[in-house]
Amino acid sequence: MKTKNVLFFYLTFLAALHAKAQYSFDKPLYGAAYYHEYMPYERLDEDIRLMKNAELTVVRVGESTWGVFEPQEGVFEFEWMDRIIDKMHQAGIKVILGTPTYSIPAWLAYKHPEVMAEHQRGNKAYYGIRQNIDFTNPTFKYYSERIIRKLMERYAQHPGVIGYQVDNETEARGVNNRDYFIGFRNYIKNRFNNDLSLLTKEWGMNYWGMNINTWEEFYTRDGVTSPSYKNEWERYNRKQVADFLNWQCDIVNEYKRKDQFVTHCFMPDFQNIDQVESFRQMQYPAINVYHDVQDKQDGQRIAYAGDFVRTVANNNYIVMETNAQGIGWDARTQYPPYDKQLRQNVYGHYASGANMVEYWHWSTLHYGQETYWRGVLGHDLQPNRIYNEFKTTAEELKRIGDRIVDLKKKNKAAILYSHDSYHALGFMPYTYKSNYPIDMVHKALYFQNIEADIVPCDKMTDFSQYDMLVIPPLYVATDELLLAIDLFVKEGGHVVMMHKSGYCNEHSAVRSTFAPGPLRKACGFYYQEYSTISEMPLKNNPFQLENKNQIGDWYEFLIPETAEPLAYAEHPFFGKWPVITENKYGKGKLTYIGTYPSQGLLDAIVRKAAVEAKVIAADNHTFPIIQRSGVNKSGKAIHYIFNYSGETKEITYTYLQAKELISGKAVQSGDNIVLEPWEVFIMEEK
Numbered sequence: 275m276k277t278k279n280v281l282f283f284y285l286t287f288l289a290a291l292h293a294k295a296q297y298s299f300d301k302p303l304y305g306a307a308y309y310h311e312y313m314p315y316e317r318l319d320e321d322i323r324l325m326k327n328a329e330l331t332v333v334r335v336g337e338s339t340w341g342v343f344e345p346q347e348g349v350f351e352f353e354w355m356d357r358i359i360d361k362m363h364q365a366g367i368k369v370i371l372g373t374p375t376y377s378i379p380a381w382l383a384y385k386h387p388e389v390m391a392e393h394q395r396g397n398k399a400y401y402g403i404r405q406n407i408d409f410t411n412p413t414f415k416y417y418s419e420r421i422i423r424k425l426m427e428r429y430a431q432h433p434g435v436i437g438y439q440v441d442n443e444t445e446a447r448g449v450n451n452r453d454y455f456i457g458f459r460n461y462i463k464n465r466f467n468n469d470l471s472l473l474t475k476e477w478g479m480n481y482w483g484m485n486i487n488t489w490e491e492f493y494t495r496d497g498v499t500s501p502s503y504k505n506e507w508e509r510y511n512r513k514q515v516a517d518f519l520n521w522q523c524d525i526v527n528e529y530k531r532k533d534q535f536v537t538h539c540f541m542p543d544f545q546n547i548d549q550v551e552s553f554r555q556m557q558y559p560a561i562n563v564y565h566d567v568q569d570k571q572d573g574q575r576i577a578y579a580g581d582f583v584r585t586v587a588n589n590n591y592i593v594m595e596t597n598a599q600g601i602g603w604d605a606r607t608q609y610p611p612y613d614k615q616l617r618q619n620v621y622g623h624y625a626s627g628a629n630m631v632e633y634w635h636w637s638t639l640h641y642g643q644e645t646y647w648r649g650v651l652g653h654d655l656q657p658n659r660i661y662n663e664f665k666t667t668a669e670e671l672k673r674i675g676d677r678i679v680d681l682k683k684k685n686k687a688a689i690l691y692s693h694d695s696y697h698a699l700g701f702m703p704y705t706y707k708s709n710y711p712i713d714m715v716h717k718a719l720y721f722q723n724i725e726a727d728i729v730p731c732d733k734m735t736d737f738s739q740y741d742m743l744v745i746p747p748l749y750v751a752t753d754e755l756l757l758a759i760d761l762f763v764k765e766g767g768h769v770v771m772m773h774k775s776g777y778c779n780e781h782s783a784v785r786s787t788f789a790p791g792p793l794r795k796a797c798g799f800y801y802q803e804y805s806t807i808s809e810m811p812l813k814n815n816p817f818q819l820e821n822k823n824q825i826g827d828w829y830e831f832l833i834p835e836t837a838e839p840l841a842y843a844e845h846p847f848f849g850k851w852p853v854i855t856e857n858k859y860g861k862g863k864l865t866y867i868g869t870y871p872s873q874g875l876l877d878a879i880v881r882k883a884a885v886e887a888k889v890i891a892a893d894n895h896t897f898p899i900i901q902r903s904g905v906n907k908s909g910k911a912i913h914y915i916f917n918y919s920g921e922t923k924e925i926t927y928t929y930l931q932a933k934e935l936i937s938g939k940a941v942q943s944g945d946n947i948v949l950e951p952w953e954v955f956i957m958e959e960k
Contacts, residue, residue: 301675337372363434580626798857822874
């Protein structure tokens with residue numbers, strides 16, 4: 275889509291993002307988290323020898339060891355870490371140092387039990403596990419700041435340290451302490467300009483007589499039933515996480531050199547984090563990605579994580595943790611990758627824009643909760659099949675890494691992600707399936723080689739850089755956001771939108787207009803009724819699907835105004851109303867799905883829209899052949915071609931003349947290429 279103003283992504287709310295660190299990735303980094311303090315015997319020199327032999331280039335250290343750095347209050351021991359970082363640096367291995375605040379020492383819990391988290395309905399956290407604290411508690415923050423400053427004073431100038439990870443996988447994790455609630459009450463007072471009548475109106479607090487007349491009467495989260503209260507509580511949780519991480523960044527930034535970066539490792543379940551605000555002071559945000567292997571290996575989870583964090587950062591990113599062998603807090607999920615799968619997954623990360631891949635972790639633990647979360651080395655601490663494949667991959671990266679680092683991607687399609695809708699639909703569920711099926715949406719694009727960004731839309735209203743938007747149920751949204759989608763369609767964009775969109779305003783209150791509210795013109799219909807339904811097929815199989823023509827769970831009685839019906843249910847009652855429609859509006863088109871479709875049906879709807887929007891060609895490859903593209907530092911197009919199957923596949927190469935980087939072979943457009951099981955080719959166009 276061509277528009278008069280193609281703006282920088284996140285024009286307003288990323289304005290405060292720091293300039294990129296001067297640290298530059300000349301080649302992708304490849305390594306593992308390393309914990310010498312967990313080893314059953316002294317073997318630092320031996321580990322470094324094995325690392326060097328395998329061409330490992332980076333380790334992360336220190337994020338879990340506050341109790342080792344400060345075994346007693348005010349008693350600091352750093353010499354053991356000095357030795358590790360010194361020897362890594364001497365060996366040419368780069369180090370990322372973590373602030374150890376997510377796992378507190380025993381003395382802190384014993385002397386200051388007030389730092390421990392309290393949860394809803396009188397439940398509380400106990401010592402003996404990580405992430406068991408109220409991270410906003412002043413006492414916790416006092417001691418956290420002290421250990422962070424001690425670490426930075428000691429290591430900020432060490433030439434071996436290239437960056438810092440603040441905390442680890444931070445979320446609110448159910449914190450409900452009294453001071454945390456007081457902070458929420460103050461947050462609400464500020465949100466509503468201290469106006470209790472406005473709060474009562476927007477939240478509908480007269481319902482069940484829950485209106486309040488003074489702020490002292492504002493009640494805690496424990497027994498709350500109001501969706502408005504619950505959704506605002508989740509927003510507050512996300513704000514507190516972002517404030518905590520930025521507070522740590524502020525401290526680290528006082529000490530760090532200009533050639534160092536700050537990061538944090540998030541999990542790819544994004545609902546509990548305000549990613550944009552949390553990443554504001556980080557140069558290379560990190561993601562932890564754990565995924566299926568063996569016969570279930572498909573690369574989708576890797577792409578899903580990368581498509582989100584890359585978009586939020588508006589930059590390349592790093593992978594701080596991923597699986598090397600079997601994972602889990604017990605021994606029931608021990609699925610090591612097949613041969614060549616470890617290597618394939620590494621390139622899956624780089625194909626999405628990663629600049630570093632690290633495994634959790636270097637060697638498998640001999641004790642503790644994660645005894646069977648296996649690393650590159652097993653319990654015997656000796657080279658093995660995974661180690662050898664790591665080495666093979668690292669040698670390839672050493673040779674071709676400068677051609678694939680800092681990959682830039684400009685996708686034509688985007689998925690709009692709504693934190694508010696995710697939570698609100700969880701509070702008011704309509705199905706026993708996923709109430710917010712974003713993973714289903716991503717699969718509909720990924721498996722058909724429609725590359726897309728995942729865009730958090732709660733604060734974003736400019737989509738002009740895209741040609742196509744795919745929108746999971748946008749249940750909670752401001753008028754401004756819905757009108758921005760209206761404008762996107764009017765100016766030539768294509769939208770595929772799922773059921774329940776536009777139904778509630780930003781306070782999780784249902785709009786008092788015909789659904790879908792401000793989207794009515796762009797959708798070309800309205801509706802007043804809906805029904806829970808059992809599974810049923812579409813009439814006349816309109817998308818020519820053999821066993822994937824089903825809908826279920828939810829049915830909206832759409833009444834077209836300008837929209838063209840595309841599908842009806844095969845049912846004597848529900849079949850009176852179309853359930854999938856298409857509306858030409860302005861220069862664009864909006865396809866609406868007023869039901870919960872099968873995966874195959876969603877795939878067909880998305881594919882039709884993508885072909886019409888010229889996002890993909892009608893004859894493009896589909897899974898198990900997956901293609902990912904971008905532009906490298908030299909300005910040349912890079913195309914990754916993956917075979918995610920245990921069978922040899924032969925396909926036609928459809929891009930321009932290129933060189934396959936790993937083999938060095940020349941490839942012409944129209945050539946047949948053969949991919950062995952679990953193979954990847956990397957094409958650089960000439």
